[in-house]
Amino acid sequence: MPSIRVRRTAWLLPVVVLATPMLLPLAGRDRPKPPLATEPSEPSQITSIVDRIIANELQMSTKIREFSPRVETYLQYYRPDPAIGEVAMSDDYFLGGLKFGKKTDNKPEEESFLPDTKAEWLRRLPGMSQERVPIDQFAVEALVVDENNFDRQHYTFDPVRWEYFGDVRCLAIDVHPRNPKAAGAFEGRIWVEDHDYAIVRLNGTRLNPRRWDYFTPFDCWRENLQPGVWLPVYIYSQVSDFRKHLRYKAETRLWGYDLTVRHPQQDWTNILVDAPVPVRDSTDAASDLSPVQSQRQITMDAEQNVLDRLEKARFIAAPGPVDKVLETVVNNLVVSNHLDNLPPVHCRVMLTSTLESFSLAYTIVLSRGLIDVLPDEPSLATILAHELAQVASGLKLDAKYSFNNRMQISDKELLAKLDVARDPRVEALADDRGIELLKNSPYKDQMGQAGLFLRAAAVAAPHVPCLFGPNLGNGLTDGKRKMIRMEALTSSAPPLSPGKMDQIAALPLGSRIQVNAWDGTISFTARKAVPLVDASEKLYFRVTPVVPYLKYFSSTPKTVASTGH
Numbered sequence: 421m422p423s424i425r426v427r428r429t430a431w432l433l434p435v436v437v438l439a440t441p442m443l444l445p446l447a448g449r450d451r452p453k454p455p456l457a458t459e460p461s462e463p464s465q466i467t468s469i470v471d472r473i474i475a476n477e478l479q480m481s482t483k484i485r486e487f488s489p490r491v492e493t494y495l496q497y498y499r500p501d502p503a504i505g506e507v508a509m510s511d512d513y514f515l516g517g518l519k520f521g522k523k524t525d526n527k528p529e530e531e532s533f534l535p536d537t538k539a540e541w542l543r544r545l546p547g548m549s550q551e552r553v554p555i556d557q558f559a560v561e562a563l564v565v566d567e568n569n570f571d572r573q574h575y576t577f578d579p580v581r582w583e584y585f586g587d588v589r590c591l592a593i594d595v596h597p598r599n600p601k602a603a604g605a606f607e608g609r610i611w612v613e614d615h616d617y618a619i620v621r622l623n624g625t626r627l628n629p630r631r632w633d634y635f636t637p638f639d640c641w642r643e644n645l646q647p648g649v650w651l652p653v654y655i656y657s658q659v660s661d662f663r664k665h666l667r668y669k670a671e672t673r674l675w676g677y678d679l680t681v682r683h684p685q686q687d688w689t690n691i692l693v694d695a696p697v698p699v700r701d702s703t704d705a706a707s708d709l710s711p712v713q714s715q716r717q718i719t720m721d722a723e724q725n726v727l728d729r730l731e732k733a734r735f736i737a738a739p740g741p742v743d744k745v746l747e748t749v750v751n752n753l754v755v756s757n758h759l760d761n762l763p764p765v766h767c768r769v770m771l772t773s774t775l776e777s778f779s780l781a782y783t784i785v786l787s788r789g790l791i792d793v794l795p796d797e798p799s800l801a802t803i804l805a806h807e808l809a810q811v812a813s814g815l816k817l818d819a820k821y822s823f824n825n826r827m828q829i830s831d832k833e834l835l836a837k838l839d840v841a842r843d844p845r846v847e848a849l850a851d852d853r854g855i856e857l858l859k860n861s862p863y864k865d866q867m868g869q870a871g872l873f874l875r876a877a878a879v880a881a882p883h884v885p886c887l888f889g890p891n892l893g894n895g896l897t898d899g900k901r902k903m904i905r906m907e908a909l910t911s912s913a914p915p916l917s918p919g920k921m922d923q924i925a926a927l928p929l930g931s932r933i934q935v936n937a938w939d940g941t942i943s944f945t946a947r948k949a950v951p952l953v954d955a956s957e958k959l960y961f962r963v964t965p966v967v968p969y970l971k972y973f974s975s976t977p978k979t980v981a982s983t984g985h
Contacts, residue, residue, distance in 0.1 A: 469591070470577045472617040473610075474570060480618070481564045483649060484528075485520045487677045489937070490734050491530050492516075493558045493655075494773045494929070495670035496884060496963050504918045505956025512555045513886035515772060517831065518674065528563060530556045534891070535836045553659075554634060558672040561626060562640035562655045565595065565606050565619065574598055580609070585621070586969035588644075589614045595624070603628045604635075613970075618642075618650045620970060636670070641966065644973040645938040651677055653937040654966040669963040671929065675771060675937040676734030716763070722821035723781035726838065727768065729827040733834055734940040735892075736785065737769045742933065742942050746791075749801050750784065753808055756861045765811055767804075770892065771940055773929060775877075775961075778840050778893025779807040780817045785893065788933045788942070793926045793961055798866035799873040802858065802906055809853035815846060841894050851906050858909075870906075871913030876925035878904040879916060880961045887961060919955045928959040930966060 493514040501507045516532040566574070580592040590611040597605035608624010620642050626635040636657045642650040655672035709717060730736040746767035754762060766783045770776070773789035784807040794800050817840065820826055829837055842850070858864060874896075881888040881897045881904070888895050896905045904910065917923050934945045952958065 466577075466579060469612075469617055470572070470593075473577075473593075473612050473619065474572070476612075476616060476618045477565055477570050480650065481567055481570075484563060484651065486680060487651070488517050488519050488680045489674045490516075490676040490679075490771070490940075491518050491559045491672065491674055492772060493555050493670060493672040494887065494963060495553060495555055495668055496887075497666060497668045499667065503955070504958070505954075506962070508880065508883045508962065511884040511886040512553065513774065513889070514555045514558075515835075515891060516556070518559060527567075528560050530559055531832065532556065533832050533835055553636065553666075553668055553670070555670070558636060558638070558655055558657060558670060559652070559674060561635060562622060562638040562672075563652055565610065565622060566604075569602070569605075574602070574605070582614075583611065585611070585967075586971055588620060588970040588972065590620060591617075597627065601628060603630065613650075613972075615972070616648065618648075620644075620650055639965065641968050641970075643937060643968065643970065645677060645936075647973050649973075651937065654968060656965045658965075671773075671963050671966060673773075673935070673937075675935050675940050677937060678939045679734060718819050718822045719781045719816045720763075722817050722819050723783055725821050725824060725827050726780060726817065726840070727783065729834065730770075730838075733831040735770060735772070735834070737771055737788075737935075737940050737942045739766075739768070740941055740943065742769055742791075742944060743767045745944070746784070746786065746800070746804065749797065750804050750808060752863075753801065753805055753857050753861050757857050759808075759812055762812060765808065769933070769942055771935060771942070772891055773887070774891050774895070775888055776890035776893045776895050777803055777807055778842070778890075779810040779815075780840065782811060784808065784811070787890075788935070789887070789929055790896075791933055792929050792931045794932075795873055795924050795927055796866075796869055798863045798870045801861065801863045802854070802867075802870040802874070802909065805854035805857045805861070806847075806850050806906060807854075809850040809857060810842065810846070813850065813853060815842070835891050838892060840892060841890065844898055847894055847898075847905070851908070854906060855908055867909055868913050871909035871911070872916065872923070872925045874904050874906055875910045875913050875916050876960055878907075878910070880926075884961060918958070918960075921952050921955050921958070924958065926960040928962045928964045930964060 491514070493512075495512040496508045497510045497512075498506045498508050513534075514530065514532060515534050516530050518528055519531050520528050564570070569575075574597060576596045576598060578594040578596070580594055583590050583592055590613050592609055592611050594609050595606060597607060599605065600607075605627045606622070606624055607627055608622065610619050610623075611621040612618060613620050622638070622640045625637040629635045637659065639656045640652055641654045643653045645651050645653075652674055655674075657670045657672075658668070660667045708714075727736065731738060743766065746769075747765070750765050750767060753759075754765065763782050768783055768785045769791065770785055770787040772787050773792075774787055775790040775793065777784065777786045777790060779785070784804060786803060786807075790803065791800070794803070858867060858870075863870075877888070877896050888897050894905075897903060914923070916925060931947075932944055934943050936942070
């Protein structure tokens, strides 16, 4: 194929048009077509392409059953607003794992890892009915085009144009069911890459749900996570007429496909024979640890056990470049406050969207969602100062976690049984100490911007309680969403002005962190700031569509470490 370089933002422009005019019928290409008694012959080139698409999708339907990735769906209900475009009214949240049952149909299911998930369905929208969107079905419905009937006998294929998504050249094809009344049939458009003709994107909906059921329209993106393997990574949905009165936007993320991959024996051999330093036959100091050192070691053992278990479950990302950026800010706070007696303080990132943070012994954990919405370094320093105050105060993780049997629990039980959240009174003391740390830091003259972020969070939190409700640690608000963390800083912040384009109090979800869906490793995105057209594009704490930059799999992926947004 010819090599054509295009800008990343040009992914909607047609690049190459098929040579045969018959391949691009203009009239009615976006409308379902009834089956014809005698259909016109299809050019051999498109026949070959469609055959390969069908074969690859059937192979994908089988391949995906080998995996059980993490699944997270965050949904916001909203209403139109004439001044700022949209206003969030309520939200829903799902976190769990994808699994295939042993029933005869062997259909995929989304298993929740959250306690009392069903109770969330009883929450009412202000002034509206009790109806909710079936949030635990978003991934299941978008995994494949049609699990059982994706073939020429059940679908027609109408090529549209060639497009580029990142580095990948794709053919867009409209797909229509021959029987529009078939339950669960797919109606929409697919995009296939031009190497193996694997589907990389599905955009459409399913037809004819059962009574009392509902199919959500979806835009599902796949990424080339392993050689020849494209797997679902992002799913976006937006509806403005659900049950005639509800509007919502939802984002589903899948990651941790490597959880169910068999590790070759060589991996275990490496553990036995590799050592970072030469093995010593004796210690340098012929003495036991002091009582203080022993107690500290037990605490650090507990911390390592918790981190290892969370990383194994793909709730926390492996150490990487994002941690180093966070640790640089922590070090600025440590040095400027002369906290010389502290052991090295490290940072890790939780892979979930909910806005939360917590500290263990000498490790601070921030969620991906929280890092995403922070607008600048002073706001990040504010969150880290609060957690550093917890570390410096002497409050440590419960030593019970130093006993390894405590972590011998399933991934499904982990979030419910792991107790790392702090008492509200302890949180209040950490607020006071954290503000003192900031006053002595390089960020002391930039607290107005941090206060503006906290003010925006305080306004948003009552309307999107799931986003501000922590899965594991402490959220930015108290349990009743009435108090915001580090609230004293809001007094020095300028008034919140949603209509002012030059005031950026917070960012949308997905603004900063990029997740490798295979193993859950993370990096900062390489996106540049985009000038806003109007105030409706500020999108504080909002769900937005995900348009990934597609690339073919490489065994040596490029790691991007940039703090730009």
